[in-house]
Every structure is written in C-alpha cells, then in structure tokens.
Amino acid sequence: MAKRISKEVSLTQYQVNELDQETITLIEAAKKAALNAYSPYSNFQVGAALLLDNGETILGNNQENACYPAGLCAERVAFFSAKSRLPDAQILKVAIVAKPKGQEQFKMATPCGSCRQVMSEYENNQEQSIKVYLTATDGSILESDSIDNFLPFKFSNKDLFS
Template sequence: MKKQKISFDLMVYETKDELERKDQELMETAVNARKDAYSPYSKFNVGAAILLDNGEVVIGNNQENACYPAGLCAERVAMFYASAKYPGAIIRSIAISATSQNYCMDKPAAPCGSCRQVISEYEVKQEQPIAIILMGETGEVLKCQSISDILPLAFNKSYL
C-alpha cells in the first residue's frame, strides 16, 4: 500500500475587489443573476455567470419546484444554457454567488455534487479547465483553476 495526498491551490481574496477586473465583472453578473432566483422553499438564492471564449457571458440562477428533484441549481442552468446557445464555445470560467433570504451569507458556497459532475463533464468535453470563482453575500472570495480541484477522482467518459 502507498499513501497519496491530493491537494490543490486555492486563491483566497478578502473581497471581490481584489479579483482581476474580468473576474470582478463576472462575479457582479452572478450577483445580479441570483436576485432573480426562484427559491420559495429553501430561501437560498444562487446566481451563476459563465465566461465563454467568444467573449459572451451566460447567466443562470436556481429554479426550485415543490417537487424538489425537479428544480435546477444555478450552475447547471448556466452550463446547459451556454451549451445550447453557443455549442462548441469553450467555457473559461464560472462565477457563483449564493445568499440566503434568512441570514447574511458571509462565506462562499461550493457547487453541489451534481453541479460539480456537470462542470466536470464540460471540462472533459472541451479538454480545458474551467476556473471556479465563489462568493457569498459578503466575505472572502475563493478561486480555483479547475473543477478537478474540488472534485478529484471524478467519474467521466473514460470509464464508459
């Protein structure tokens, strides 16, 4: 047996103002997208903004349903919309901002497992990493260079 450590570099910014300009703008778009989330049950609003290689920015927000599994997270709404509207475009980065209607969200929320899997699928498909930028309502902003950082040992088409 051997022991193997899996690690990655995570950039931690005190505020979004420390981000590069393009990342700041992408995060602002995600913040605006979360304002239109439909979350009457969880009261948890999430917005996502995707930057494509063609310069286009695509947004998504969570859409809930009384039949919980029928809803979709902001990340998947944005990913699927980007793929449908701009097939073949490379996804460069995704900014995700979450907040609660019940309390002040002072830390970032990472994508759920299903969203990580979908983002991973697109990384494998395009053979290029997708940077992930995370922010709550206030507080630190986190950035990693690839979904594989936060989803090591991902299941993908190589297993099929």
C-alpha cells in the first residue's frame, strides 16, 4: 500500500527594518559583493555574505567563464573560501542577493541545486543550522532557519555509510 511522505518547508518574510543590525549589515555586504561579480556572459550579478561564529564576514560573488561549466556561483565561492581560510569556524548565516547588471533593484534568486547541496553539506558537517536570507523583488527579506528548507530530502555523508 502506498504511503505519502511529506516534509513542511517554510520561510519568514520581513521588512528590512524588522531585522537586527547584524543581519542588515550582512545583506549590505552581499550587495557590495554582487557589484564585483564577474558576469560578462549572463550580466546577472550575485553576491553572498557569510557570518561566522568568530564574527568574521566572508564574501563571494559569481565568477563566470566562457566555458560555462567552469564558472562558480557566489554561494560556493563564499562557502569554499570560508572553510579553506577558517576550517574550524561555524557558519551562522548566509545572505544571498542578485540583480541584473545595470539595474538598481535586487531580485529574488534562490541558490541553484549545486549550491544547495554544497551548503547542505556544510550545515550537516557542522551539526548546526545555517540561517539563509534572500532579498525578494519587493524589497522584503525572506529568512529560512535552515538550508534544509531549500533541499528537504537531501543526500548527505550519512547516506554513504548507512
């Protein structure tokens, strides 16, 4: 007999003035990172900013390449940079922003599947949730209390050895 399996996913929507200063600063850092993206092919600038448990902020932006698969998304640039520089630091929050080059307004852009898997791996390994903040097209901010909300039936290292 078939059995339905489901998992609830939820995000919380805030206006910027409802967020704490630490989170606002993180989102602003992601916006500055996006402006430095190397995106000559898509003209879509993405920035990511991580807040670590030691108070440090790590930035990333998308880095494109004429050989398209050789580029790297902002989220992975930031996550890989954080762990290569500070392998013992815990990632507390990530802010992700995106906008078309030449436009002022940031738009909603959720992480791609590869980024979701990478971020999930780091969250799983540190055994502590990572909060995710996305800018919505209307200027509001969406908050997730875990990367699990973006990849609810994820594959992890626990699946390799069970």
